[in-house]
Amino acid sequence: MEGYVVDAVPGRGFVELVLDGFRRIRVRTTFPVYVVTDNPELIAQHPSVSSYEGEEWRDLSGEPLTVYRFELTDLGAYGYISRRAEVVNKVPTVLSQTLFRLNALPFRRVVVEGQRIRLEGKERLARPKVKVAKVETYDWYGPSPDGDRYLAEVDGETERGFLRDLDLWADVVECSGRACDRVRASVKVDSSRKRSPVSIWGLVEWSYVSMTPLREIAYSTIGKTLTTNEAWVAFRRKVVIPDVVPRVEKRRTLEEVRAADKGGLVLFPKPGCYDGVAQVDFSSMYPSLIIKYNISAETVDACEDLKTEIGHSICLEERGIVPAALEWLVERRRELRGVDEERSQAIKWILVASFGYLGYRNSKFGKIEAYELVTYFARKTLRRAMEVAREEGLEVIHGIVDSLFVRGGDLDEFARRVEEETGMKLSVEKYDWVVMGSTAGGRPHPMRYYGRKEGGEVKTKGVERGNMPNLVRGFLREFALSLSKARDCSEAREVLRGECREILGAYERKAFTGEPLDYVLWIGGEPYVRGVRGFYNARSGYRGRDPYYYLGYLRRTWENLWP
């Protein structure tokens, strides 16, 4: 039998592989559990332990350590043992480790011949040939677990209809509310329990890269996916990962902490419209810095191969666990770009989290000094890029952590020099014009800007927020569409005074005459409408709106659009 591994269900002495098309096959196996103990014989007395073996591993600081691998016939014994003994390397999960040994990794094509499994690893970038669907139910205000209507996306096709008519099957389905009861799938992912920002194909990708069954990561955070990737590196190197890794911060003076514990560099641009601007982005800056400088908990302050001004040093003797794990993720994202944006975005999320997670208290592979080093190198890199820009005669308009807005001068030479000097890849995006936004008080707002890219599309950042009423969001979308006609700042100004004003007028009227859906705004996953007596939950039904609230909201938004 051959096909893609969609799921795996452990049993007593076997694991049942679920292949695409609901096909199932049992493969005999035991389940490995790693324990640090002085008395392995005692644990071996558990009836589910079939055998055990001592292995030479090392701890995070590099000290050798004997770890016992117990082979269990039944995963039910895992909980019993982990409550009574020091089980280490719980991540990757026991099931993932079992599948790894069997060559039956999630969403890879396998050939099962008797009890042997062969991995067919030729299609690294193509989507696994499994049927993946997403079904959402809707009510008048938007997505709702109690809605009567559904919207389904299956293999790129969209279907709509009444829930009672829904008849869908797929290997993997993301669903919510009542829709989950009406679909058949090997793995169902309940949208309401998801804690990650990625789509269902993104979750499939996470399952693929972390070599963990989808069922085990469907409701986990990005951090767990990242940790699993790092833990695989540790596992291959036979490094013991305890359940909790206590960290002791270096003793420093208050001034030293103040100098080191900073974020990325953010400039405050002068509000206004600028013609002929280029946005120069460092691609995956933080992960690239982690890789470039070998930043990982076990490499920071381990020796003094590379000293820094903030008092931390980095050891370059051995590749750190974090950079080793990120290296292939960065590479995979690069390969997926242009091939599959949905899965590329899923990898991007892991990379985005990789830096913050270095400083997260519960991170197994991070520590605060490593976090501080990343921001230190990020500030240094951006400052150097600004110096090069000035040397090449470019005007720096704005800078946000890993991105610079520049104009004039020799852009190509600037990009070439920065890439050469920093060793990092740049992506350059040209704009016909860019508006740097301001706060309501007229001060610069570093995170609010919009502009027309070469080709006509208007890109906005920090203008539209997730908790804005649909009415305001609709206005902003039309506003951006209208501005896409302007080729420079003076035309943008004209469009703003003319067409955009008319759009505003239309939306101001809509504040009084709109549909109920126009007045909905989402806060903390709940739909609200502002009525004359204040906000009320839209789930309880539409009970009117306060048009003046929406009118005021629109006008405030409008006033902040042009500094």
Added chain:
Amino acid sequence: MMTGFQEVDEVIGSEGLVEFYSTDGELLSLFYHRVIALSAPVDVVLVGERGGLDSLLLRRLQRTFRNRGEVYLRRAFKAEDVAPTIRAMEGEEVVVVDPYHHFKGYSQIVGAMRGREGREFVFSLMDRERRGSVFGLHSAHSIFKLEDRGRGFKVKLIKSPTRGEVEFSYGKWEIYGRYERGLLRWIH
């Protein structure tokens, strides 16, 4: 280490482990900033995910008290970090801020404080009446409770091997090193 309040310092004397607790985070924070500023050079262990020490306020107080001694810092972000961080502090005198922040690992934390040689001032936000009960009571030589009283505050002696229950009242402005209310008298 000292609080700079003569009566309180007299009670403390040279005791090894002294705890100050309060349910008023703002008051406790002001108080330990003063203690750190006066006691520098001193080691400080900050427990919590973020914040805990206002460097500007600390520098201001150090200027007021004309003490330019260094403040050495270690932060313990999670419960399991607290005990090893306290043990790792080499200084003779250590200020521990909010050690029971995570509401777990009490035995290890108290054990780490007892196991250290030298003096420790502990500033805890734990409400002993409600959830702290008797934890660490036997380990601390003196325990004080800080209570907000509007423009002033009270330092109540809860436990001492040498004194009975007693309380001292001070004005809030005294925390900043002022000895009278100044312009505030015209506002209230």
